[in-house]
Amino acid sequence: MTPEHAALIDGEPLPRERVDSFLDRRPFRGAGLYQSAAPPRGATSHDEPAPARRQTEAPSVARQRRRWATQVLVTDELxxxxxxxxxxxxxxxxxxxxxxxxxxxxxxxLGSIVAAALAHSPAARTLLAALESEQTVPETAVRDYYARNQDRFLTPEALRRGVTPFDGASPDDVLPYDQVREGIERELHRAAGRQAFFGWLDQARSGVVYSHGHEHPGDPSHPDHEHRH
Structure with missing residues (x-):
């Protein structure tokens, strides 16, 4: 007998019909790198209704799309x-x-599942913003990033001359630290928030039990698995 739930989240069911509804109501548009961008390999980036597209999908592609969608909805619920x-x-x-x-x-x-969960779920975006606000970036980390990535901070004049940090760039060829510090800190702060989100999600998913056909797309226990996130 096929279970009515796609997954159990700490013992509470995520209905299969919620996954079906998600797949029917949200046709997928790729992001250029479509095989990595959203549902697994074989799905295409078109605007025609989902049922028409799904008729042409190979069974393995349809199974992976369902598993992918389940992960997005599990992330939303968590x-x-x-x-x-x-x-x-x-x-x-x-x-x-x-x-x-x-x-x-x-x-x-982020990987396709987390990127899609953030695109789909206001709750995931709210949680990410909260986690990001809790992060701190030490001044030493900002300075270290600046020192290790001088190629990112070459002046426009140096770039026009083809200068690189590896062939004798002078101090005048690199933007001053004070000029780029705020942008570096913002970038590192954002990265720290995303890393905290990944850590939360890995821990939160430990209590999820998936029904057959709804496993993680990268789960090696099923033959169609793909190592994508």
Whole structure:
């Protein structure tokens, strides 16, 4: 008998119909690197209704898309609970988009599942913002980043001359630390918040039990697994 739930989250069911509804209401638009950007390999970036596309999908692709969607919804549910535990107010989407669009940069930095969860879930975005606000970036880390990444801070004049930090760039070829410090700190702060989100998610998912056909897309226990996140 096929279970009615896609997963049990700390013993509470995530209904299969919620996954079905997600797949039906949100056709997927890729982000250029589509195989990494969203549902697994084989799904295409088109605007036609989801049912029409799914008729042409290979069974393995359809299974992976379902597993992928389950992960997005599990992340959303876990984030809702985490926000409730923290007393965080989650804004409601007045008119949620019907097409899930992912930026290539987010996919590269976050992985497709986390990028899609943040695109789909106000709770996940709220939790990420809270975790980011809790992070601190030491001055030593900012200075170390500046020292190790001089190629990112060459002046426009140095770039026009083809100067690199590896072939005799002078101090005048590099933007002053005080001029770029704020941007570096902002970037490191954002990265620390995302790392905290990854750590939270890994721990939160430990209590999730998936039904057959809804396992993580990268779970090596099923034959269609893909090592993508």
């Amino acid at each position: 984030a809702r609970r985490a926000c409730a535990d923290r007393g965080l107010k989650v804004p409601e989407e007045v008119s949620p988009a019907k097409t899930l669009t992912l930026a290539e940069s987010d996919v590269a930095d």
